[in-house]
Amino acid sequence: xxxxxxxxxxxxxxxxxxxxxxxxxxxxxxxxxxxxxxxxxxxxxxxxxxxxxxxxxxxxxxxxxxxxxxxxxxxxxxxxxxxxxxxxxxxxxxxxxxxxxxxxxxxxxxxxxxxxxxxxxxxxxxxxxxxxxxxxxxxxxxxxxxxxxxxxxxxxxxxxxxxxxxxxxxxxxxxxxxxxxxxxxxxxxxxxxxxxxxxxxxxxxxxxxxxxxxxxxxxxxxxxxxxxxxxxxxxxxxxxxxxxxxxxxxxxxxxxxxxxxxxxxxxxxxxxxxxxxxxxxxxxxxxxxxxxxxxxxxxxxxxxxxxxxxxxxxxxxxxx
Amino acid sequence: xxxxxxxxxxxxxxxxxxxxxxxxxxxxxxxxxxxxxxxxxxxxxxxxxxxxxxxxxxxxxxxxxxxxxxxxxxxxxxxxxxxxxxxxxxxxxxxxxxxxxxxxxxxxxxxxxxxxxxxxxxxxxxxxxxxxxxxxxxxxxxxxxxxxxxxxxxxxxxxxxxxxxxxxxxxxxxxxxxxxxxxxxxxxxxxxxxxxxxxxxxxxxxxxxxxxxxxxxxxxxxxxxxxxxxxxxxxxxxxxxxxxxxxxxxxxxxxxxxxxxxxxxxxxxxxxxxxxxxxxxxxxxxxxxxxxxxxxxxxxxxxxxxxxxxxxxxxxxxxxxxxxxxxxxxxxxxxxxxxxxxxxxxxxxxxxxxxxxxxxxxxxxxxxxxxxxxxxxxxxxxx
Numbered sequence: 001x002x003x004x005x006x007x008x009x010x011x012x013x014x015x016x017x018x019x020x021x022x023x024x025x026x027x028x029x030x031x032x033x034x035x036x037x038x039x040x041x042x043x044x045x046x047x048x049x050x051x052x053x054x055x056x057x058x059x060x061x062x063x064x065x066x067x068x069x070x071x072x073x074x075x076x077x078x079x080x081x082x083x084x085x086x087x088x089x090x091x092x093x094x095x096x097x098x099x100x101x102x103x104x105x106x107x108x109x110x111x112x113x114x115x116x117x118x119x120x121x122x123x124x125x126x127x128x129x130x131x132x133x134x135x136x137x138x139x140x141x142x143x144x145x146x147x148x149x150x151x152x153x154x155x156x157x158x159x160x161x162x163x164x165x166x167x168x169x170x171x172x173x174x175x176x177x178x179x180x181x182x183x184x185x186x187x188x189x190x191x192x193x194x195x196x197x198x199x200x201x202x203x204x205x206x207x208x209x210x211x212x213x214x215x216x217x218x219x220x221x222x223x224x225x226x227x228x229x230x231x232x233x234x235x236x237x238x239x240x241x242x243x244x245x246x247x248x249x250x251x252x253x254x255x256x257x258x259x260x261x262x263x264x265x266x267x268x269x270x271x272x273x274x275x276x277x278x279x280x281x282x283x284x285x286x287x288x289x290x291x292x293x294x295x296x297x298x299x300x301x302x303x304x305x306x307x308x309x310x311x312x313x314x315x316x317x318x319x320x
Numbered sequence: 321x322x323x324x325x326x327x328x329x330x331x332x333x334x335x336x337x338x339x340x341x342x343x344x345x346x347x348x349x350x351x352x353x354x355x356x357x358x359x360x361x362x363x364x365x366x367x368x369x370x371x372x373x374x375x376x377x378x379x380x381x382x383x384x385x386x387x388x389x390x391x392x393x394x395x396x397x398x399x400x401x402x403x404x405x406x407x408x409x410x411x412x413x414x415x416x417x418x419x420x421x422x423x424x425x426x427x428x429x430x431x432x433x434x435x436x437x438x439x440x441x442x443x444x445x446x447x448x449x450x451x452x453x454x455x456x457x458x459x460x461x462x463x464x465x466x467x468x469x470x471x472x473x474x475x476x477x478x479x480x481x482x483x484x485x486x487x488x489x490x491x492x493x494x495x496x497x498x499x500x501x502x503x504x505x506x507x508x509x510x511x512x513x514x515x516x517x518x519x520x521x522x523x524x525x526x527x528x529x530x531x532x533x534x535x536x537x538x539x540x541x542x543x544x545x546x547x548x549x550x551x552x553x554x555x556x557x558x559x560x561x562x563x564x565x566x567x568x569x570x571x572x573x574x575x576x577x578x579x580x581x582x583x584x585x586x587x588x589x590x591x592x593x594x595x596x597x598x599x600x601x602x603x604x605x606x607x608x609x610x611x612x613x614x615x616x617x618x619x620x621x622x623x624x625x626x627x628x629x630x631x632x633x634x635x636x637x638x639x640x641x642x643x644x645x646x647x648x649x650x651x652x653x654x655x656x657x658x659x660x661x662x663x664x665x666x667x668x669x670x671x672x673x674x675x676x677x678x679x680x681x682x683x684x685x686x687x688x689x690x691x692x693x694x695x696x697x698x699x700x701x702x703x
Contacts, residue, residue, distance in 0.1 A: 214372050215405035217392045219484070220422030230418070234409035 041300065048293035055287070066294035078270045079278045079295075085182055086274055087251040090189040094247055095240070097190065098197025103232070105198070106205045116202070119195040127192055131260035134188055138174040146171040175261050178268040185272050188257055193250060197243050204239030208232060238314060245310040249303055255280065275299050322383035322491035323348045324369065324524060329378035331364055338364050340548040341378065346492075351518045351525040352553075353535035356545035357571070363496055365545070366528045370494050371395045382491050393422075398485035402497040404477045406469040406484075413452050413465040416483045420448045423488065455487040458517075475506045486517070492524035499534060511537055532572050536560065544568045566687035569611045575641055577611045577681075578653040584608050587693075589680075592648045597625060597677040599693050608690070609683045614641060616679035617655035619664060624672025628653070633665055640665060644673070 048066055052059035070076045101119055105112040122130065137144045152158065153167035166172070172180045212231045221227050255276035258267065265281065266273030275295060283292025324346040331339040338361045346352045354362040367373040369380055371392030379386050387395050398419070406415050421430060425448075429441040436445065456462040459479045469477055478498060485493055498514070499507045515538045518525050529535055535542045536556045543553040544567075551565045563569035569577045582589045582596065584604040589596040598610065628644040631652055642665045643652040655673060657665055664671065682690040 209403065209405065211401050211403050211405040212407065214367075214370075214392075215399070215401060215407075216418075217372065218370060218397065218399045219419040220393045222391070222393045226422070226427075230407065234407065237409065 044293045044296050044300075047289055048297050050290050052289045053287045054289060059290075062290065066291050067298075069291065070294055070298065075270060075273070076278070078266075079273045079275060082182055082266070082270070082272050083252065083274045086186055086189065086254055086272075087248060089183075089186040090193065090251045090254075091244065091247045093186075093190045094193040094197055095243055097194040098243065099201050099236075099240075101194065101198040102201030102205060103228075106202060116198075119198050121195070122192045123195040123199075125192075127188075127256045128260050130192065131188070131257045134184075134257075135175065135261060138184060140171070140173045140176065143174075145174065176268055178271040181261075181267045181271045185254070185257055185261075185267075189251065189254060193247060197247060200239060200243050200246075201236065204236045205232070208235040241310055241313045245306055248306050252276070252299065252302060322524060323350075324492055324526065325379075325381035325384075326365070326369065327379045327381065329365065329368060329375045329380065331361070331368060331373070332376045338548050339368075339375070342545075342548075342550055344543055344550060344553060346524060346526065348524055349522045351515070351527065351538060351540045353527045353529060353539040353542045354545055355529055355532055355535035355542055355571070358530055360545045361548045362528045362530075362545045366399075366494050366496055366526060369526060370397055370399050396491045397494055398488070398490040398492075399494040400478075400481045400485050400496065400498045402500055404469075404481040404498075404501075406477060406480055408469050411466050411468055412461065412472070412480050412483075413449075413456070415469065415480055416452045416455055416487050417448050419484060419488050420451055424448065451487055452483075455483045458486070459483050474501055474503075475510065478502060478510065482514075482517075486521065490523075492526060495525065495527045497529055498527075499529070500531070507534075514538060533574060536572070542572075544571060546571070562689075563611075563681065564689045566609060566611065566683040566689075569681060569683070573613060575614050575654045575656075577613055578617070579683075580610050580612065580646075580649065580653070582608060582610050591626070594625060596680070597675070598680040598682070599677060600682060601690060601693055604682075604684070604690060606685070608685060609687075611681040611683065612653070612675055612679060614654045614656040616675050617653070617673050618675065619655075619657060619661055620672045620674035623674050625675065626673040627670065628673065630665055630667055630669045630671060633667060635659075635662070644671065 047059075049061060049063060050059040051062050101115070105115050105119075108115070136142075138146075140146060149163065149166055149171050152163050158164050158167060174180050174184050208231060212235070213227055216227050216230045219230075221230050253276055254274055258272050258274060258277045259280070261267070262272065266277055275298075279292050279295045279299065282288045282295065324344075326342055326344040326346075329339055329342045330337065342361075342365060344352070354365060356362050364373065368375045371387065371390060371394075375388070379388050381387065382395060382397075407418065410418070424444055425435070425441065426438070429435045429438045429444065431438075435441060452465070453462060456465055459482055461476060461479045461483060464472060464476060464480070469480065472480065478501070481498065485495075495514075499510055502510060511534055514527075518538070527535075527538065536559075539556060541553060542556055542559045544551045544559060546567050552559055552563065552568045554562075559568065559572055563572065566579065570579065580591055582591045584600045584606060587600055587602045587604075589598050589600050589608075589610065596610075600608075626646055628646040630642050631645050632643040634641040634643075638659070640657045640659060640662060642655050642657060644655060645652055678692060680692060682692055684690050
């Protein structure tokens with residue numbers, strides 16, 4: 001059948017009218033998206049090639065100088081190291097712990113709900129307020145952490161080198177020590193973040209067909225690990241892709257703990273000088289909009305890259 | 321291949337007793353259907369045989385060996401699930417190969433990527449691939465081996481589930497309503513195929529269904545279950561012609577058997593004022609029930625026993641089922657007629673019905689079968 005024959009002028013008119021209505025209906029959403037999403041991104045992109053400061057009437061084009069500085073200055077090298085250390089540590093740990101906690105809670109009865117609440121509490125709490133609590137706990141002399149560690153002095157636990165050194169000299173300064181600061185931040189990040197992943201995994205686990213476990217059992221999967229590999233893990237594929245992406249983006253965005261602990265600049269020896277903090281420091285505190293925008297654009301590239309990987313994975317690998 | 325013994329198995333969930341002491345011997349190579357309405361405990365029994373659930377008391381023996389406490393993976397049984405339970409992320413070939421891989425490869429050899437390089441893995445994988453291909457050819461799904469379950473139709477998925485069950489040689493096959501998700505036409509076709517598969521493999525099959533037609537057409541023996549008990553277990557012919565319980569008579573047969581309340585006295589039976597041509601055992605007195613299959617009734621003029629009015633007619637082409645209202649009896653009775661009798665069976669027509677005395681099945685007030693002296697004088701005397 002020839003399709004063109006059915007296209008009478010009336011039909012064509014109706015179709016264009018329909019198209020026009022469709023555009024009208026999407027227009028508000030499109031306008032908003034352009035206005036509050038694309039325009040700022042484009043402006044940030046443009047500003048990243050200038051030396052603009054807020055309040056100035058004019059600016060000079062500086063070409064790729066801002067980007068050049070990002071990749072040559074040692075401060076920004078520290079920024080990249082701190083950011084990637086944080087992401088590479090926090091993402092696998094918070095995803096792994098989230099999955100583990102979800103599996104354990106899922107295998108429990110009613111008591112599981114209590115654990116669910118406990119693990120989710122840090123997610124709901126304001127990180128800024130929590131940071132103050134952590135600051136007290138990690139205080140070198142009166143903090144709970146070092147006080148607890150001191151209790152091990154003189155006991156058999158002293159065979160652990162870390163405790164032995166601590167008892168002989170002093171325990172770490174934690175937030176004041178450039179070797180420990182980033183790991184403390186990572187620890188708080190994991191503590192705060194895994195409850196969220198756990199909730200996502202718990203939701204994912206409800207969609208696993210129970211009969212599949214029975215099929216796996218009939219097929220000879222004897223251990224819980226084999227059942228997990230054959231049924232649970234593949235079924236959680238889409239959840240895992242989502243959880244990893246979200247965790248990555250959240251890890252790239254870490255800011256509030258660092259701002260709360262070291263408002264004056266990225267931790268001891270800039271060891272916790274993460275990207276978000278750098279944007280804040282350069283763009284807001286020092287009013288260097290150009291370099292701030294350049295870091296923002298770089299940040300956007302990372303996040304976009306992660307999102308694209310996620311889309312690709314969702315469509316290719318884990319889709320069935 | 322092995323025989324199965326179910327020995328006084330009970331199962332209680334909280335206060336409810338789901339299985340009330342089931343005993344059943346299934347011989348090697350037999351095809352036994354567990355049939356009954358939903359909630360009768362048939363699926364629970366199958367899952368207890370499989371080891372997916374444990375019995376409250378009693379024993380399951382496979383080839384004489386008590387398997388209570390042996391977990392499902394070690395019982396060497398294959399199961400086809402109602403939902404098929406295919407692994408959605410694996411291709412058809414991988415799905416079918418899972419039972420072999422789980423049993424024949426070591427955990428090192430099963431590791432992704434590096435497992436294939438473990439010593440001996442190559443030969444075993446080749447063997448497994450050959451078995452998978454053979455199973456796929458048997459079920460004519462060898463063209464689908466690279467697809468994923470999501471890309472298959474219901475019938476194809478069902479075959480893959482069957483393939484996964486028969487790729488190894490289990491002691492017995494357990495099938496849990498495998499046809500209930502298929503459309504009517506495919507169900508009839510697959511029914512035949514499963515029956516043929518059973519003949520070819522000569523293996524023991526335990527088949528759970530709520531569809532009495534499936535049970536009748538495929539099985540060597542049918543176990544009719546109701547309320548957690550096996551009411552009768554026999555060859556399909558016997559279950560149909562000689563039901564021992566009124567519930568069995570009502571469950572087996574389509575359209576349903578006609579049950580009429582009658583009065584027994586002095587070896588005779590009366591339906592209302594009508595004296596029926598059936599002889600009852602002498603000691604039977606008072607109200608009892610008789611069952612008449614739709615094909616046991618025929619149209620009659622002068623020798624009519626019952627008269628009634630045609631309320632509804634179902635024409636199936638090769639046969640006609642007429643629903644007839646009998647005066648003094650609430651509920652309709654169904655009779656089967658040949659297409660030639662179509663003209664006399666229009667709606668509203670008053671017709672006469674007759675039946676052979678020996679066609680009636682007698683049930684005492686408790687619903688237990690009483691033997692008709694006309695059919696089986698010996699058994700009726702015992703009763």
